[in-house]
Amino acid sequence: MTGAPRTLNDACAWASTGTELLLDAVAGLDEDAFSAPSLLPDWTRRHLVAHVAANADALGNLVHWAATGEETPMYASAEERAAGIAKGPALSADELRSWLTASAHKLAAGLDGLTDEQRGREVVTAQGRTLPATELPWMRAREVCVHAVDLGTGVVTxxxxxxxxxxxxxxxxxxxxxxxxxxxxxxxxxxxxxxxxxxxxxxxxxxxxxx
Structure with a gap:
């Protein structure tokens, strides 16, 4: 599989599409369906949705970094990241959907609001990689697209x-x-x-x- 290098516009479009697929996939899930296993080992769909919602919040920290120049890590610690995922089982289906939707929309608005200069600023990921903020839409696209499949509902492959x-x-x-x-x-x-x-x-x- 070969093709032209991905562009920022490509990544933004894929992030938007993946978000729509994910939100559509969880729209009809009831409490029992949310508690069912995802395709990821040891994670229910609640864990997975909480992870994707927390990821949007974390990427939002990097958007803030790019927009202001104020160093703002994705997560304050590995424990904070784990706590976000662990919140999933404690939330209701409606609370999870609300968190997933609100965090996705807030991140998208933040990314759209960056200027060209701000997009060129370097930020540091949770894995310690330094990259320009132009890479943030691609990071989000991977999360929402792949994890929409990982829900295991059969709606998205x-x-x-x-x-x-x-x-x-x-x-x-x-x-x-x-x-x-x-x-x-x-x-x-x-x-x-x-x-x-x-x-x-x-x-x-x-x-x-x-x-």
Missing amino acids: FADLPKGFLTALVAEIRAKRGLAELPDGPPAEVAAWLAGRPHSLAGAPALGPWL
């Missing part, structure tokens, strides 16, 4: 994600995993395999988790 997003995702994970070759198969299945998610590729070696 890798095949439902934008083709350009899948191309960019495959290129990034392939480079990070240092893979010289990829198995033959539909782009969506190759992306799922690279991301360590369930796939239909026959004979592809098992890969560890990603994201």
Whole structure:
């Protein structure tokens, strides 16, 4: 899978699409459905939704950093990140949906409000990587698109994600995993395999988790 390098506009569009897919996927979930397992080990859908909502809040800290120049880490500590995920089981379905929706919209508004100069400012991710704020929409696109699939509702699969997003995702994970070759198969299945998610590729070696 090859293609033109992703652009900022691409990443913004994918983040918006992924957010819509995710919000649509949780719209009809009742309390029992929220408590069901996600596709991620040891996480219910409550844990997953809380993680994505907390991620929007954390990325919002980096938007603030870019907008003001005031150093604002994604998370004050690893414990703070874990606490955000742990909040999930304690919240009702409506509370989780509200948090997910409000945090996503606040982040999108913050990203849209950055000037070109502010987008060029460097921030530091929770993993300690220094990058320009132009990368924040891509970081969010990965979260919402992949985790919309991880909900495991069957409403969203890798095949439902934008083709350009899948191309960019495959290129990034392939480079990070240092893979010289990829198995033959539909782009969506190759992306799922690279991301360590369930796939239909026959004979592809098992890969560890990603994201």
